[in-house]
Amino acid sequence: MRYILLVIVLAAGVFLLGLWQHWSAWPWQEVPRRYNPFAPLHVADPPSPITRLKRERIAGDPQACRTTLEQAQQAGEVVYRSVGSPEIGDCQLQDAVRIHSTGVEFNNSFLASCPLAVAWLRFEQHHLQPAARKLFDAPVSRVNHYGSFACRNIYNRSDARRSRHATADALDLAGLQLDNGTRITVRHDWQQDDRRSRFLHQIRDGACHEFSTVLGPDYNAAHADHFHLAVGGYSVCR
Template sequence: MRGRTLILLLGMVGVGVGIAFDKGALTLPVGWNPWGPLSVSDPPTPVTRWKLGRLKDDPEACREVLERSAEPALAYTPLADHEPVAGCPLENVVRLERAGVTFSSSFVATCPWTVAWLRYERHRLQPAARALFDEPVASVEHYGSFACRNVYGREDARRSQHATAEALDLAAYRLASGRRIALAGDWGDDDVEGEFLKRARQGACDLFGTVLGPDYNAAHADHFHLGMRGYRVCR
């Protein structure tokens, strides 16, 4: 078959498949459809991860995902692009007051980070808490998100994900009953709290880009670093 004929045939097949999707003759499983907006409820797949990545440069689409999130407790304030500290401009950010859980304090995060967090709560964190403790996580203690600095504060290092408000340092989870599970104290324990923290970290790995914890180094002994950049960095 000559090249041109092959291209023509492939083109016809492509148009046919496109029409079939359009008429509803073919449907993809939820979470695998590359068209249409991302939804917080979509199950985590490589396609949803890719769609989340696209929201980085599309603030409008990202805020629509938040508005459609169906998380009744969610409270946030969209922020205009600004430069709170010279050298660290922030784009596509919100002040997150609460999600499904409350936070020890509100913080500035990028919109895609906020979407990733909502997906983390729904698909990973709360199912793990319910399975192990029969109750949900109600609140989260953290050490902050935005910090205009390089990695480890070193001058010769690359910019930290905190410099663009694309990361949160999470110190502890508190369940609805008040039971507190902290990285400092419960990580690595051979009990239900230790198991919960293991699942809480593992579950974050494919929803964020970079997840670091006590196993990575001493600088992360008391918190999980949940960052957007990177791909399945999980240590």
């Protein structure tokens, strides 16, 4: 019986090795970058079925994530400053950056893990701005947020697990201003029956393609006035 199992395992190994050799020999350089699973993630690459795989890859590869972010800065898509891996209170950050501006201005600069910074840039370019131009014929010029890093547990409960904010893996989006002066807030516009509400629902849905966790007014009362956008952790879109 053991001999038979050994033969099966060896045969499976040979098959998988042959499959990998065939797969790696494919002329991937001819495949568009956004569909190429071996090409690094670029912020400007349109979403594709491969995007999630690439996003998960940079989440586990700090150097790959830094490269993606550096390329975005060289392309003028973000202005940030590296802050390293400081320990603040009881919370340890890893390869964090301070975001000063992207294609929009922020009410305040904010700390972000590298994966959060990349997720925001992709959300902004591929979901936020396209929705604003489609519904209002104007881009978003300013984003108001409630912050990112906070060394605390979920809901500040002593018996809860650490919040994604404790590692700068989450940003709370409260409202926006468009280039034409239009102001939109989650608190006042989510429940309305107008363009502002449709816009908020569209960007919430779009955020779910770039962030692991997206929580808003449909989740609970604690999120009635903002979208909680987080990377890592559980996958939830509400």
